[in-house]
Amino acid sequence: MQMSLTIDDVRKVARLARLAVNEQEVQTAHAQLSNIFGLIEEMQAVDTTGIAPMSHAQDVTQRLREDAVTETNQRELFQSIAPQVEAGLYLVPQVIE
Amino acid sequence: MINASIKQLSHALAEKKISSVELTQLYLDRIAKHNPELNAYITLNPEISLAQAREADARLAAGTASALTGIPIAQKDIFCAKGWLTTCGSKMLHNFVSPYDAHVITQFNNAGAVNLGKTNMDEFAMGSSNETSHYGAVKNPWDTARVPGGSSGGTAAAVAARLCAAATGTDTGGSIRQPAALCGISGLKPTYGVCSRYGMIAFASSLDQAGPMGRSAEDLALLLNTMAGFDARDSTSLQRDKEDYARDLNKPLVGLRIGLPKEFFAEGLGGDVAQAVEAAIAEYKKLGATVVDISLPNTKLSIPVYYVLAPAEASSNLSRFDGVRYGYRAPEYGDLADMYEKTRAQGFGAEVKRRIMIGTYVLSHGYYDAYYLQAQKIRRLIAQDFTEAFKQCDVIMGPTSPSTAFKLGEKGDDPVQMYLSDIYTIAVNLAGLPGMSVPCGFGANNMPVGLQVIGNYFDEARMLNVAHQYQLATDWHNRAPIGIVG
Numbered sequence: 001m002q003m004s005l006t007i008d009d010v011r012k013v014a015r016l017a018r019l020a021v022n023e024q025e026v027q028t029a030h031a032q033l034s035n036i037f038g039l040i041e042e043m044q045a046v047d048t049t050g051i052a053p054m055s056h057a058q059d060v061t062q063r064l065r066e067d068a069v070t071e072t073n074q075r076e077l078f079q080s081i082a083p084q085v086e087a088g089l090y091l092v093p094q095v096i097e
Numbered sequence: 098m099i100n101a102s103i104k105q106l107s108h109a110l111a112e113k114k115i116s117s118v119e120l121t122q123l124y125l126d127r128i129a130k131h132n133p134e135l136n137a138y139i140t141l142n143p144e145i146s147l148a149q150a151r152e153a154d155a156r157l158a159a160g161t162a163s164a165l166t167g168i169p170i171a172q173k174d175i176f177c178a179k180g181w182l183t184t185c186g187s188k189m190l191h192n193f194v195s196p197y198d199a200h201v202i203t204q205f206n207n208a209g210a211v212n213l214g215k216t217n218m219d220e221f222a223m224g225s226s227n228e229t230s231h232y233g234a235v236k237n238p239w240d241t242a243r244v245p246g247g248s249s250g251g252t253a254a255a256v257a258a259r260l261c262a263a264a265t266g267t268d269t270g271g272s273i274r275q276p277a278a279l280c281g282i283s284g285l286k287p288t289y290g291v292c293s294r295y296g297m298i299a300f301a302s303s304l305d306q307a308g309p310m311g312r313s314a315e316d317l318a319l320l321l322n323t324m325a326g327f328d329a330r331d332s333t334s335l336q337r338d339k340e341d342y343a344r345d346l347n348k349p350l351v352g353l354r355i356g357l358p359k360e361f362f363a364e365g366l367g368g369d370v371a372q373a374v375e376a377a378i379a380e381y382k383k384l385g386a387t388v389v390d391i392s393l394p395n396t397k398l399s400i401p402v403y404y405v406l407a408p409a410e411a412s413s414n415l416s417r418f419d420g421v422r423y424g425y426r427a428p429e430y431g432d433l434a435d436m437y438e439k440t441r442a443q444g445f446g447a448e449v450k451r452r453i454m455i456g457t458y459v460l461s462h463g464y465y466d467a468y469y470l471q472a473q474k475i476r477r478l479i480a481q482d483f484t485e486a487f488k489q490c491d492v493i494m495g496p497t498s499p500s501t502a503f504k505l506g507e508k509g510d511d512p513v514q515m516y517l518s519d520i521y522t523i524a525v526n527l528a529g530l531p532g533m534s535v536p537c538g539f540g541a542n543n544m545p546v547g548l549q550v551i552g553n554y555f556d557e558a559r560m561l562n563v564a565h566q567y568q569l570a571t572d573w574h575n576r577a578p579i580g581i582v583g
Contacts, residue, residue, distance in 0.1 A: 009458065017412060017457040018419070018434070019450055020442035029454060035513050036455060040401045043471050053473030054480060056303055056333075057289035057529020063332060077196045083426035090421050093433045
């Protein structure tokens with residue numbers, strides 16, 4: 001399976017990743033990402049039939065904890081470093097008319 | 098004093114030959130003198146450091162000191178430290194004063210260590226040269242026209258230049274071992290899960306691991322004793338009995354079986370590096386070790402696999418940087434989506450954006466099986482190579498990096514060239530194994546060469562023993578960059 005990255009793919013990916021890009025950045029990213037995918041495509045030649053994907057370095061199961069409150073409320077401390085807050089709320093541009 | 102081991106410093110503190118305040122001030126003075134040239138530190142906070150030193154002196158006087166009490170330790174700027182600017186090398190966090198401590202920081206604080214400052218690093222730990230830092234490149238103390246390696250390059254430069262007693266690093270694809278090799282110091286990436294990742298800013302969560310960097314294996318053992326241990330706040334932290342990583346330092350190496358993977362000595366390895374590594378292997382034979390030829394056949398695939406998995410995990414982890422709750426926000430924007438897009442475009446550097454885009458693409462609809470799933474399957478093959486190899490040997494050795502430190506800007510235009518320099522380190526992260534680098538000589542232009550030692554899972558104590566015995570027999574680890582250390 002050999003795929004080549006198109007200019008439109010780069011625009012789409014930048015939008016999905018919430019990264020503003022201008023036309024020149026799209027062109028540069030396209031050239032560099034294409035080189036990187038050239039490297040990545042080496043994987044496609046490997047026969048992995050019957051191999052289980054390895055998602056984690058240790059074969060352990062997820063640890064569970066009791067469903068209890070463990071954190072204290074530090075809203076003021078946390079909001080002291082926020083870009084914009086008002087009345088204990090984080091401010092963002094209006095999303096609902 | 099600046100060339101003393103941590104054990105020697107600890108004795109000097111206990112015997113009141115020097116106070117922690119004096120020792121901390123000594124390092125702060127050295128930093129003031131040399132950091133403008135090296136750029137190893139992003140943030141210093143002498144008031145906090147000296148206050149910690151005074152507390153340490155009180156503890157020493159009260160007789161409640163531990164092995165690291167009063168020792169000035171530098172922290173990679175990836176670790177959140179309460180009250181400290183914590184930037185992760187990024188403009189995105191240029192104003193982020195952490196409201197909490199990472200687990201590793203808490204461990205050092207509890208031990209009474211002094212936080213000397215936050216060291217420079219590649220942005221979000223993405224890089225192998227420290228050139229992606231928003232705060233400027235770090236210079237290699239052995240030759241300031243050259244890179245220190247990355248991503249823990251500020252730490253490596255600070256240790257090599259004696260701008261701290263020891264320091265921390267993190268390693269996702271070689272970020273402790275490669276800069277340790279390029280700066281002529283020792284560094285250890287423990288088994289995945291040994292050190293808690295709580296408060297360590299995430300890059301690729303299935304690979305990231307914290308570890309110590311210092312001037313000797315003996316120092317690393319003392320640091321790891323403090324850093325390691327179970328922490329319920331990291332879901333991947335392993336529940337294991339507490340270990341003393343220094344317990345085996347003095348064991349003889351007679352009978353040690355060293356595996357040499359043929360793939361680590363193939364095309365692409367610099368002749369000068371090969372020579373230094375082979376001389377180190379010869380030294381190990383003198384110490385009673387035997388050598389076994391082994392093969393890690395999927396080594397070459399570790400790079401493409403890594404550059405699918407790490408960016409995929411990074412694209413997810415870095416989605417939290419949105420300009421809403423902390424960090425950078427673009428000064429001008431329209432609607433919410435515009436605010437996100439401009440904040441992220443302005444707050445992230447080029448390499449971080451590249452990796453976010455790769456990760457977003459490989460996880461996107463229609464490509465997941467071909468890239469992400471295929472990479473995870475090959476990851477298992479790579480891990481199995483090591484399992485097979487460790488049936489024949491106790492440790493694996495080879496070069497840490499194919500070359501010595503390259504010049505600043507040398508690999509700037511082509512990300513792929515930079516990625517290929519991690520060929521010997523990445524597979525270790527994919528398998529989750531412990532790996533370390535120790536100085537083993539000098540190559541072209543008199544730049545340091547690192548010997549990589551890879552151990553089986555949870556075999557850190559043996560690796561430290563293997564490195565320590567070598568350091569008793571050689572003095573490469575005691576060499577220092579003359580211009581800066583004198």
